[in-house]
Amino acid sequence: MAFYMSEDGPMTLGRSAERMPGEAEARLRAALPGWAQLVLGALEGAGYEAWVVGGFVRDGLLGRPSHDVDIATDARWQEVQRVAEAAGLRTHETGVKHGTLTVTVPLDAAGDVVPAEVAKHWEAVEVTTYRIEGPYEDGRRPSSVTAARTIEEDLARRDFTMNALAFHPARGIADPYGGAADMAAGIIRIVGDPDARFAEDGLRILRACRFASQLGFALEGATYEAMLSHKHLLARVSTERITHELDAFVAGAFVHDALMATWEVLAFAVPELAAMARCPQRNPYHVYDVLEHTAWAMQRVPPTRLLRWAALCHDMGKPAAAFRGADGIDHFYGHAEVGARLTRGLLGRLLMGTAFQDDVVRLVRAHDDEVAPTPKGVRRALARLDGDAELFRALCQLKRADALAHSELGAARAEQAAKLEAVLDEVLAAEDAFTVAALAVGGRDALAAGCPKGPAVGALLDAALEAVIDGQVPNEQEALRTFMREQVRRARK
Ligand code: ATP
Numbered sequence: 166m167a168f169y170m171s172e173d174g175p176m177t178l179g180r181s182a183e184r185m186p187g188e189a190e191a192r193l194r195a196a197l198p199g200w201a202q203l204v205l206g207a208l209e210g211a212g213y214e215a216w217v218v219g220g221f222v223r224d225g226l227l228g229r230p231s232h233d234v235d236i237a238t239d240a241r242w243q244e245v246q247r248v249a250e251a252a253g254l255r256t257h258e259t260g261v262k263h264g265t266l267t268v269t270v271p272l273d274a275a276g277d278v279v280p281a282e283v284a285k286h287w288e289a290v291e292v293t294t295y296r297i298e299g300p301y302e303d304g305r306r307p308s309s310v311t312a313a314r315t316i317e318e319d320l321a322r323r324d325f326t327m328n329a330l331a332f333h334p335a336r337g338i339a340d341p342y343g344g345a346a347d348m349a350a351g352i353i354r355i356v357g358d359p360d361a362r363f364a365e366d367g368l369r370i371l372r373a374c375r376f377a378s379q380l381g382f383a384l385e386g387a388t389y390e391a392m393l394s395h396k397h398l399l400a401r402v403s404t405e406r407i408t409h410e411l412d413a414f415v416a417g418a419f420v421h422d423a424l425m426a427t428w429e430v431l432a433f434a435v436p437e438l439a440a441m442a443r444c445p446q447r448n449p450y451h452v453y454d455v456l457e458h459t460a461w462a463m464q465r466v467p468p469t470r471l472l473r474w475a476a477l478c479h480d481m482g483k484p485a486a487a488f489r490g491a492d493g494i495d496h497f498y499g500h501a502e503v504g505a506r507l508t509r510g511l512l513g514r515l516l517m518g519t520a521f522q523d524d525v526v527r528l529v530r531a532h533d534d535e536v537a538p539t540p541k542g543v544r545r546a547l548a549r550l551d552g553d554a555e556l557f558r559a560l561c562q563l564k565r566a567d568a569l570a571h572s573e574l575g576a577a578r579a580e581q582a583a584k585l586e587a588v589l590d591e592v593l594a595a596e597d598a599f600t601v602a603a604l605a606v607g608g609r610d611a612l613a614a615g616c617p618k619g620p621a622v623g624a625l626l627d628a629a630l631e632a633v634i635d636g637q638v639p640n641e642q643e644a645l646r647t648f649m650r651e652q653v654r655r656a657r658k
């Protein structure tokens with residue numbers, strides 16, 4: 166693959182690099198960590214040009230915390246390597262085929278730059294040579310990359326205007342595509358021709374949805390139209406990348422608005438959404454169709470991965486379970502069980518870990534179960550979740566958000582769900598038994614009570630647990646032994 170400096174002059178852009186008001190630049194200057202400045206300084210000290218680009222500039226201007234720093238430079242990766250190592254930094258050839266070298270800076274515990282020998286940890290900066298991408302042949306990656314001469318040329322290959330900004334502490338902000346104005350207006354706009362840019366790389370379609378969910382921005386009209394008409398290109402994106410973007414999407418602070426705005430696009434990756442969008446709920450408890458109800462439920466659970474996916478999936482079984490009764494009311498009997506099966510299918514297709522799948526599926530299956538807000542009711546529910554108290558807490562939060570996403574008739578149910586958590590705390594504090602393992606008796610006691618070996622032992626212990634949960638027998642060895650002898654005697658009759 167050729168990697169050479171462009172012989173052409175700098176590209177002429179519609180708008181030249183605009184300077185932003187000083188306040189924003191001051192904010193970015195203050196946010197830029199010392200270790201990133203060190204890398205910039207080392208490159209510029211050696212006579213190259215270097216800019217901070219991408220998410221760091223975007224998030225810094227929005228006043229959001231930023232995790233990683235990307236640098237773009239006119240130095241080739243071999244030159245970056247030479248300069249960085251001469252400055253006592255380490256380098257890793259993470260993406261040199263595309264001109265990317267990872268440079269790590271030694272830091273002490275306080276985060277100050279120190280000599281390598283006394284480093285407590287290393288902070289990484291990705292440094293990429295300015296580049297122009299060759300033709301995209303697979304709808305995902307360029308078949309070649311060519312070094313570009315200027316930062317403006319490099320910014321042209323970036324996906325959205327808000328991601329096509331560059332910053333340098335002395336030179337300020339370069340913004341050739343109006344990214345700052347789009348951010349101020351809350352707009353996600355693709356750089357260049359929308360059809361061409363999404364056709365090049367289908368992943369950008371999901372990145373747009375994900376940024377909408379994280380930032381609460383609206384998709385600019387032509388950008389959205391092109392996402393919709395190219396959504397079939399998601400078929401060329403690897404499942405891992407799709408899942409990664411969907412994880413970020415569901416965790417977004419503006420997930421309700423983003424789901425309603427982009428579901429037709431997302432449906433290519435999550436086809437279950439299409440049925441949900443077409444599923445009305447004519448029923449006094451509901452004011453929304455299944456999709457919008459789902460979007461509100463997602464918005465109202467805390468943004469953990471487990472709860473957001475559980476909220477997305479909780480009513481996925483409704484379109485299949487729906488029927489309209491003679492009374493004109495829609496019913497969804499059994500939808501939780503159907504939903505559990507659809508959830509398993511979806512998360513499996515997305516290659517999520519089985520333990521995570523299990524937890525989401527259990528929440529979906531249990532989300533509509535009645536749980537009385539009493540110690541007995543909570544112990545029973547805990548037993549159904551194999552004693553997993555944290556999962557039960559998540560269930561309470563799901564139930565609460567689910568109830569709040571209903572008509573006003575749901576308010577009382579939401580209060581009840583909130584009460585469940587308080588009862589859970591009581592049950593945990595009292596160290597009540599809600600698993601067989603916590604019983605004061607075990608398999609040996611069951612056999613001593615005359616129970617035949619085999620599956621009957623488990624069944625007898627389950628019966629003992631149920632009696633303890635219901636408060637019929639105290640969780641004490643003698644009382645439970647007596648209870649089990651009685652059960653065995655009755656079974657023999
Ligand atoms: P995040 O907050 O998730 O890190 P980011 O925008 O920084 O968001 P990265 O994957 O770190 O995302 O990419 C860094 C920059 O590289 C982006 O801001 C954008 O300029 C560019 N970029 C990343 N992915 C693409 C893509 N698929 N097409 C075009 N440009 C991209």
Ligand code: MG
Pocket residue numbers: 219220221233
């Ligand atoms: Mg980033």
